[in-house]
Amino acid sequence: MSLKGYTVPRTSTGKASLVPPPPWHYVGDFLVVDYWAEPEAVRAVLPEGLEPHPDPGRCAAVFADWQSCSEGGEELLDPIRSHYREFFIVVNALFEGEEVTTCPFIWVDQDFALARGWIQGFPKKLGSIWMTRTFGLDVPADPGLRPGGRHGATCSARGRAIAETTLTIEGEAAEGPRHNAPPIVNVRHFPRLAAGRHDDPQVHELVRAVSRDRAISKVYAGPATLTLHPAPGEEHDSLAPVKIDRGYRFTFGYTVDDLETVKELA
Amino acid sequence: MSLKGYTVPRTSTGKASLVPPPPWHYVGDFLVVDYWAEPEAVRAVLPEGLEPHPDPGRCAAVFADWQSCSEGGEELLDPIRSHYREFFIVVNALFEGEEVTTCPFIWVDQDFALARGWIQGFPKKLGSIWMTRTFGLDVPADPGLRPGGRHGATCSARGRAIAETTLTIEGEAAEGPRHNAPPIVNVRHFPRLAAGRHDDPQVHELVRAVSRDRAISKVYAGPATLTLHPAPGEEHDSLAPVKIDRGYRFTFGYTVDDLETVKELA
């Protein structure tokens, strides 16, 4: 009898798999800040195969409060298996002359999302992420999406502050954030443990994200703040903002069941 | 110099207080199931001063996904200080002939909410509570509030399942749940540790909740399920459902800055 399961643990039925098989359906609230870091710091996190963007230093900081499920939506009825929050940074770059983004740092608060990230080339660690919510009632505890509404988000990991942002909504925006708009190209990586091969990963390839059935709400925007904190065993603060454009609040959904390998790395 | 602070820890400024001073503003999503437990089990959790309700066994199970803040709303920008989720059961009773509810069991996932509960007479323990969300996008990961939309919620504590519920929305309801509609009367209780007085609490009084500025969304309702699981050191499962009416999904907000003591207990 052979074992089944998209990921470990694998069994005769596949039901215990940490990550159910694709497609994966997502919907979530986003708080995004378009900003610039030191160009040299951005260059230093580009994987092999990517070249610096002509607007060097271009980054986005992204907080997302997600609900996701696999086909059939069984996880939606058991929300500890569908909710998660994450914080990540993307930097802008060129791949074969085309504008792309890539994600050097990301934290997420659930194991299934961590594993799904590794499979897609997102370098996920566990963290604790929080983001202001809206509820559609005009009461003091609901900042709403109206002009003047103030929103915040934080990320910590291992009990240390990682990032925090605030956004004050000015109004609806004609379009969403620009710094995380290009297609994302990440590195899928899985190391070896065999003696002598610790520097020779078994999986090491540049991959381009593929998604479908994208949906987006109205977008709200306004002035934003962003702080990246140093922490032991972390390096994201090298991408601290030197200039901030603005922040965006919106809701977004899509489906993922494909990934394109664009280059094998050494 | 005297110390300030609505709760401990108290300092010269009061800023470190676990709970900021009232008023406390709340808004949150609710999933409520009207049901009946064994009449004898309900009677067994009534505090001194309350009499059984003429419809014996009447209960509600309530999941709430809250955002709250104190005056000025500072916590809204730092959502780890404003978000929390809770699960509780209310049973119906009479107080001096008037219909009331009382809360025998409740779990919450943040310390400030636990302390605020003790102050109001809610017998809070820590737990982990999860509840399906909606995002307003028509995508597979969003069950929405439309007929057929399926929602779930769970509560666990100390790594053991406490409760789970599901609701399938049929449509809008003219009114909300009836079993948790009456005013709530709880017991404020703070024990002594002095030798010989462990059974002689320093605070022991029946209190009636007072709130203002209530706001509510449209209410959606439909058939529901509810399971209460036994767990070590827990007794809420004595209130397991023998009959379920239906479930409700809505958003609710209010403000609390008062509490009425209605009876000193022995």
Next chain:
Amino acid sequence: MSLKGYTVPRTSTGKASLVPPPPWHYVGDFLVVDYWAEPEAVRAVLPEGLEPHPDPGRCAAVFADWQSCSEGGEELLDPIRSHYREFFIVVNALFEGEEVTTCPFIWVDQDFALARGWIQGFPKKLGSIWMTRTFGLDVPADPGLRPGGRHGATCSARGRAIAETTLTIEGEAAEGPRHNAPPIVNVRHFPRLAAGRHDDPQVHELVRAVSRDRAISKVYAGPATLTLHPAPGEEHDSLAPVKIDRGYRFTFGYTVDDLETVKELA
């Protein structure tokens, strides 16, 4: 039928009580740093009834990795109900001319310990506390209790760093830390929520801890570091060290089932 239980929630059996009735038996590993803060900062956290110590600024920072149980020890078989870790600061003071300590700030990682703390006058909040362990094997992952053995501990709360310490063991010490040796006097405090009485706590009294059946291991000591980090909604960093004596590592056990009220506060 009347309800039983040392704390809420109270039932006909008392089994669901968050905190079982005393006695409470404790054993745990300790990492303690004797140090001095700014004298004025220490004075600012003294509750009514305590006077400054003649050696102003005298403090201790205490990390403890506890296992506790009530009579019969049932919780020891279900360790999620017996383990907890905490970090606290004590400052030195005089009460009616006698040397005492008092605890202005403390974090703990379990609800039952938080509630037990409030009952004893410890102003507990939830936090995440970590402390290096020893295992008695001579392997690289075990720093041991030998000269040169390095130990660390951290505390965070709400995703922000609160405190960290390190100790390098020099050898056995003839005695333990001196700055937390005097008896501890804390404030039991339970506020009112009735309108107009938010500044008039229902319980507000100075209490002296009482314990029995104390046991202690050998004590190891050496040079130590201590950092107290600022964090939103926290004020413990006002007690940051201006001078550090040394650190101590030992194991300690005792039993608590009494508390002495020494003064009613206004």
Next chain:
Amino acid sequence: MSLKGYTVPRTSTGKASLVPPPPWHYVGDFLVVDYWAEPEAVRAVLPEGLEPHPDPGRCAAVFADWQSCSEGGEELLDPIRSHYREFFIVVNALFEGEEVTTCPFIWVDQDFALARGWIQGFPKKLGSIWMTRTFGLDVPADPGLRPGGRHGATCSARGRAIAETTLTIEGEAAEGPRHNAPPIVNVRHFPRLAAGRHDDPQVHELVRAVSRDRAISKVYAGPATLTLHPAPGEEHDSLAPVKIDRGYRFTFGYTVDDLETVKELA
């Protein structure tokens, strides 16, 4: 400039890597129960390449309370980066005629340990694991390692009970558990996301664990209990005990920096 790091996230320095490069040094307390499950259930979790053991159904349930570090031991001073607890089951099998074990199910409470597990072929998910401790003091809260000392351990995941065990120490044992003694052979597995290749993992190989510098304490043993609970999305309870031999308590340390691939799987 090329990126460094044993795992993601990879940077110019490698310092942000979730898992530092091998060697990895470990020390921890163990609670192990030798037992038998239904032979058919054991057969059903054997990966390709392993054959049933002649004593069919032979399993061990293992709780471990670990401290680990990489070369130099930096993590020992920051214990949130060195402590973790895990629960796993091993089943006995034959590989090319030799007695081996393999691990079908395992839960761990830290991200670095989850990733390190995947790299070694352990099918880790996140869970919450608790285990009775000893402190070397003769006090009621310390069960000690003496005859009659009672120890317990639990594992939960996603708020549901997974496993619990108890051990009553009878005395020292001449040797440790037998059911997890054979070398362990696991499956390293890393799936593809490219459309059409979801069933064609990129890494899929049978690996044999390699370790060195093993150290062990005295071993204590006695009668044990073990319960495996069903939970949504889990299948470990298929290996529930039909017969229990006994339980063991000991401390163990070793170093890992190698892994042997013994067979490529289809």
